[in-house]
Amino acid sequence: MLTLLYRGPLASCDYDCPYCPFAKRRDSTEQLRADRAALERFCAWVADQDEDLSILFTPWGEGLVRSWYRRALVALSRLPHVRRVAIQTNLSCRTGWLDDADRDTIALWCTYHPGETPHDRFLGKTAELTELGVRFSVGVVGLPDHLDAARGLRAELPDSVYLWVNAADGHTYSDSDAADWTSIDPLFEYSRHPHRTRGRACRTGESVVSVDGDGNVRRCHFVAERLGNLYDGSFRDALKPRGCPLDVCDCHIGYVHAEQLPLYDVFAGGVLERIPAEPVWLPMPRSAPA
Template sequence: MNLSILYRGPLASCNYDCPYCPFAKRVDPPELLRADRAALERFAAWVEATTDVQLSVLFTPWGEGLTRSWYRDTIVRLSHLPHVERVAIQTNLAARVDWLAEADRNTAALWTTYHPGQITRERFLERCTGLRRLGVRFSVGVVGLPEHLAEARALRADLPDEVYLWVNAAEGHRYDAEQEAHWTALDPLFGHSVRPHLSLDRPCHAGETAISVQGDGSVRRCHFIAEPIGNLYDGSWRPALRPRGCTNAVCDCHIGYVHLKPLGLRDVFAGGVLERIPAAWPPQRATVSGAGR
C-alpha cells in the first residue's frame, strides 16, 4: 500500500505578518506548543512503527513549523526510514536550512513560499542557495496578488531554471485575461489555481490513497472535508480507505485538487506531488528570460 498523509497539528503561530493570512503573527501559548510537540512525537512514532505501508508525509501547519525544533527533528528522523518515500513541509523559509544536512536528501523536501514585505528577496534567495548546495528538493511559490507581480518576476529571474516557481491565485481576487497571462508566464500551471474545480461526486484519491491527519489522530479524507473516517491510532483508518466521490461542490486549493482523478495532476507532479514539483520540470523549451543566474 502507498499512502500520502497530510498532517496538521495544533500549531497555528507564525513569525510573519502577511495581511492575506488569518494566522499572521499569531502567538501560541506554551501549553498549545507542548500539545503540538507531543502530538507530532506520537505521529512520528506511528510512522516508524507502520512499516507495512509505503508512506509519504506532508506537514501543512497553519503556522510556521520550521521555527520549531520538533518539526526539524521529525523531518530528519522520518527521512531515514526505508518505508518513507517522501517527507516534506510547507514553509516560509525564514528559518535556517543547515539542519537538513542531517536528513536523507533523497527523501526530505520543502514546499516554500516567498512573502514579499516579510523577507527580502536577497535573504530568501540565500536560503534557496543553501538548499541547492545541500541537494534538497524544493519548490518556490508566491501568492498572485497584483502588488506581488514585480517581485515574483524578479524572483523568477534570479532563480535557476530547475527551480519550479508556482503561483497561488489570491483568495477573493478576480483575474482578467491580461492578469492571468502575466502570472501564467511565470507558472505555466497557474490555470489550475485561478479557477475553482467542480468536484461534487467526482472521483478523488483522497480517502483512498491520500488522507488528512489531525493532531489527535483523527483521519479525514482531506483537509477540506471535516467528517472523520477513522483514527490513525486505533487502526480504524485502514478499512475506511476506499474510492469515493467528493462531497464538496468545488475544490480550489492545490493540496486538495491535486488528488482529483479527472484532472490527472498526480501524473503531472509524479515524484513531486507533496513538494509541488512537476515531473517534467524544467520544461524542454527556451530558457526563462533572465533565469539561470
C-alpha cells in the same frame, strides 16, 4: 502507498502576511507543548508501520522555526518505508539542519512572501538548499503587488527550480492578469479557477488522508467527515474510492489528488513538494551584461 497530510495544533507564525489569518499569531507555552507531543506521537506511529508512506506537513503556522519539526523531518526521512517527507514553509529558518536528512526522501515546499523577508535573503536561502542538494519548489500568492517581486524571483532562480503561483483567495483574474502570472507559472490556470468536483473521483479517502493532532483521520483538510482514528486503526476500514462531496475544490493540496485532473502525471515523483516531473516553465529573460 498511503499518503498522510498532517496538520497538528500549531498555529503560530513569525510572519505578518495581511492575507493570512494566522499572521503573527502566538501559541501559548501549553499549546506548543501539546503540538510537540502530538507530533512526536505521530512520528512514533509512522516509525512503527511496515507499509510505504509519504508525508506532507501542512501546519497553519510556521513549523520549521520549531526544533521538534526539524527533528521530525530528519528522523522520518531516514526511515526506510518513508518514501517522501515534505513540509510547507516560509523558509525563515536556518537550513544547516538539513545536512542530517536523507536527501532522497526530504523535500520543501517554500512560499515567498514579499514584504515579510528581503528578496536577497530569501534567494540566499534557496541557494543554500541547492548547495545542500535538497529538493524544493518555490511559490508566491498571486496578488497584484507581488507580480514584480515574482518576476524578479523567477529571473534569479535557477531554471531547474519550479516557481508556482497560487491564485489569491477572493481575487478575480482577467485574461490579461492571468497571462502575466502564467508567464511565470505555466500551471497557473489550474489555480485560477475552482474545480467542480462534486461526485467526481478523488484519491483522498482511499490512498490519501488528512490527520490532525489527535489522530483523527479525514479524507482531506476540506471535508469535515471523520473516517476514524490513526492510532486505533479504525480509519483503515473506511479507506475506499469515493466521490468528492464538495461542489468545488480551489486549493492545490486538495485538487492535486482529483482524478479528473492530470496533475499526478505532471508532478510524478514530486506531488507532495509540488515539483513537476519535467520542466514546464520557460526561463525568464536574463538582464544583458553591462
